Amino acid sequence: MIKPYRIRAIEVNPGLVLSPMSGVTTRPFRRLVKELNPGAVGLVVSEFVSVEGMTRGSQRTMEMMRFSEEERPYCVQIFGYDIARMRDAAMMVQDFGADLVDINCGCPAPKVVKRGGGCELMRQPDHLKEIIREVRKSISIPLTIKIRAGWDEDSRNAIEVAKMAEGEGVEALAIHGRTRSQLYRGNADWDLVQEVAEILSIPVLGSGDVVCRATAEARLKGKVAGLFIGRASMWNPFIFSEILHNQPSRLTGNFDLMLDVLFRYIELLKEDFQESSCGGKFKQLASQMCRGALWRKQLLTLNSIREHEEFLKRVRDGSWRPKGALVDDANETPTIDSCDQFAAS
Ligand SMILES: Cc1cc2nc3c(=O)[nH]c(=O)nc-3n(C[C@H](O)[C@H](O)[C@H](O)COP(=O)(O)O)c2cc1C
Structure with a gap:
């Protein structure tokens, strides 16, 4: 069911990607996920890295890019607004040895969009076009972008942005099928992901609510090239193998x-x-x-x-014993509240 896809010479095999998550997909987490899912994670993406921090020489920001060879293919996602800084940061990513550069066009966090980055770029497609053009001509490694459905219900412009990006030489595109206003509420719109995949010739990947084999099967339809998996990798770090090999959950109760x-x-x-x-x-x-x-x-x-x-x-x-009454929270199910908190931060 899960096939590989290619971005130029890079084979993403299988088409299951560890989605970028700020504060989560650090090198230790990415390595853990790769180790627990041998051969089942086609691509890993760093947490988003600020082009302001990079181009101002912040050591801490640069450390966010570090990776291990066993992580390849490895993508660094950058975010920002200023065209020259986006270009310089993309060149730094290339020099650092990453295989791909991704531009974040989906982050909903106020502290990011207020400065013109993340999903704000979807509200300024002409500016985004200039960024893409400048970055594209400055690097030789493939450039990808990750977008949302749009800013809000009244401005769902994913299709226009996707077509523009392809025209400017972006080589793969991921869509989280929610608007910025939705944050993480409601359902991700996978019909939109499929529609964009039909229209574009480059690989189109979908993101949002892939939590098990069944949800993966339901979403990997039509020309959708692959799936990004985010939060579910924290609930179940074995999810990639389990989806790929159609295995039952290993972790539940173990x-x-x-x-x-x-x-x-x-x-x-x-x-x-x-x-x-x-x-x-x-x-x-x-x-x-x-x-x-x-x-x-x-x-x-x-x-x-x-x-x-x-x-x-x-x-x-065995030397630990629970104090007081036993509280079994087995029925507690993952919620997305923590994601809304993140988005509002
Ligand atoms: C804590 C957290 C941090 C995130 N950080 C990023 C990020 O840095 N860049 C990005 O493109 N998306 C980010 N996302 C969005 C995810 O990559 C993904 O698109 C979204 O969570 C929907 O997919 P999921 O249902 O598989 O989690 C973040 C999501 C969460 C929950």
Whole structure:
């Protein structure tokens, strides 16, 4: 069902992409997902990186681009507004050794759109056209973009933007089928994704609410080349293999496996980040992934990565016992509230 697609010489095989998620798809998370899904993640994308930070020489921003060879093909997504900075940043991505550059045209966060970046670019298609033109002629690696359905219900211009982008030499395009106003509410419009895929000749990828094999099958229709998977990779980091090979969920109720994944994530986080920044990133995944585990709530009360690690060791060796009444949150289902919070930040 999931076929490969090509962006020039780059084969995305299979057509399942780890969608960019700010604060989530750091190198440790991307490596974790690649490791847990051997051969099942066709492409990984960095979290979005500010062209302002890059071109002003921010060390922290540059570190957001780092990647490991085993991650290839690897795409860095940039966001911003200024044409010269977009161009310079794209050239820096190329020099850094990434395989692809992606321009973010979908971020709804006020702090991004107020400065002209993210989805605001869809409201200024002429400006976006200039950015694309300038970036395209300055780099030799493929350029892709990621858009939304439009700014709001009254300005759903994904089709116009997509046609313009293809005309300017963009080589693949992903659409999250919600408007900026919707944030993460309502359903992603996959009819729109299919319509754009019909019209364009370049690969068109869809994003939004792919959470299992059934949702993947329902969405990968017509000429849609592949699927971006975002939030579900936090709820279930094995999702790529499970979709590709049509396997049942390995993680549900398998608390030993959850522990294995968490210990590995701690290792990977410590390789990249100072201990003081690991705790928050760790909790982000643990809170999403460990539903149903009796120890989840207590784990999430801890803040430092050392405490997390010590606690999980006690869980593993059986010396941890839940205090008070047992609270089984197995029925708690993932919500998208946290995404709305992100979008409003
Ligand atoms: C926490 C979070 C951060 C995100 N950051 C980015 C980003 O940096 N760049 C981007 O293009 N999309 C970003 N997105 C959007 C996702 O890539 C994806 O398009 C969206 O979540 C819908 O897909 P999903 O239902 O598979 O999560 C983010 C989404 C979330 C939840």
